[in-house]
Amino acid sequence: MKKNVAKFLSILFYKRLFFDAPQNNFKNHMLNKFGFQKLRYFLLNKKFKLKKINQNSKNFKFKDLLNKDGILMIKNFFKENEYERLKQNINQIKSYCKIDHYFLGNKDTYSFVFNKKSNNETNSLINEIKQLFGNSIIKELLMSCSNININDIFTDIIYQKILSNDSSNDFNDHASEFHSDKCYPCFKGFLTLNHNTVSSGCYEYIKGSHLPSPSRLEYEYYLSLFESKIYNEKTMYEKGFQFRNNRITITDRYIDKNFGMNSIKKCEAEENSLIISNNMGFHKRGRFENNQIREQLRFGFYKYQKSDFSKWLRYILNRKQ
Numbered sequence: 365m366k367k368n369v370a371k372f373l374s375i376l377f378y379k380r381l382f383f384d385a386p387q388n389n390f391k392n393h394m395l396n397k398f399g400f401q402k403l404r405y406f407l408l409n410k411k412f413k414l415k416k417i418n419q420n421s422k423n424f425k426f427k428d429l430l431n432k433d434g435i436l437m438i439k440n441f442f443k444e445n446e447y448e449r450l451k452q453n454i455n456q457i458k459s460y461c462k463i464d465h466y467f468l469g470n471k472d473t474y475s476f477v478f479n480k481k482s483n484n485e486t487n488s489l490i491n492e493i494k495q496l497f498g499n500s501i502i503k504e505l506l507m508s509c510s511n512i513n514i515n516d517i518f519t520d521i522i523y524q525k526i527l528s529n530d531s532s533n534d535f536n537d538h539a540s541e542f543h544s545d546k547c548y549p550c551f552k553g554f555l556t557l558n559h560n561t562v563s564s565g566c567y568e569y570i571k572g573s574h575l576p577s578p579s580r581l582e583y584e585y586y587l588s589l590f591e592s593k594i595y596n597e598k599t600m601y602e603k604g605f606q607f608r609n610n611r612i613t614i615t616d617r618y619i620d621k622n623f624g625m626n627s628i629k630k631c632e633a634e635e636n637s638l639i640i641s642n643n644m645g646f647h648k649r650g651r652f653e654n655n656q657i658r659e660q661l662r663f664g665f666y667k668y669q670k671s672d673f674s675k676w677l678r679y680i681l682n683r684k685q
């Protein structure tokens with residue numbers, strides 16, 4: 365019995381309601397009306413709040429930028445010979461692996477995950493890439509800034525290439541509107557494999573939008589209600605929200621009022637640039653112009669936060685009296 369209750373609670377609180385974005389259903393709507401989203405916001409921000417960076421710590425400048433702005437860009441990330449090796453490996457892996465083709469909105473997208481085991485040849489190339497990232501400063505950066513407990517952070521590296529032949533059809537991709545992934549600090553990153561420019565939909569981020577504040581709490585509360593889809597556009601607009609490209613996003617008026625339009629950073633970056641982003645902050649991919657290609661190696665770190673929290677929750681629920 366106790367086990368079943370623990371299982372039920374862990375599903376209810378851990379998976380569905382705590383970590384994921386608010387679900388579009390009436391039950392959640394009512395929970396949120398009674399303040400569930402506010403509770404979730406407080407607990408998760410307490411649990412995952414950003415760490416203070418010691419001035420004397422290694423790479424202080426980078427850590428401080430990531431903490432203050434929520435976004436960090438490091439150009440020429442790998443040494444020239446390391447980067448060349450990385451590109452060679454990717455090209456070889458591409459020739460061995462099946463590359464998935466799908467659409468992001470209307471854009472042709474090709475990708476593959478590096479942990480798909482196909483043969484020994486590919487595995488050794490993949491291991492070499494993972495090692496390259498593992499030996500870099502990424503792990504230390506993230507562990508100094510946030511409450512992430514990481515052993516092997518590069519289990520899920522994804523190669524992604526987006527092609528654009530026609531700029532007029534760049535719609536329907538929900539990633540192309542400003543949004544936040546979670547209501548608490550969380551991190552993603554990517555390495556550019558070609559020159560990411562404004563014309564090729566480079567990443568955009570609102571600097572400082574990752575910091576908890578009363579207005580952010582208000583945003584989370586209204587988002588949770590509007591996600592239930594029972595509000596009209598006028599009410600949403602008054603609170604700074606609008607529906608565009610298949611998602612609820614924020615209006616320019618909201619951005620200007622809370623952060624200023626100048627806070628939007630367009631991450632134009634030559635190849636071999638590393639970008640790490642705290643995706644509690646508002647972010648999106650930019651719009652594509654004709655005949656553009658954007659190529660990246662992408663990695664997410666969300667699951668390291670989940671597992672940590674889930675261990676803690678399981679401990680609380682299952683501990684002996």
Ligand SMILES: [Fe+2]
Nearest residue numbers: 543544545643
């Ligand atoms: Fe996102």
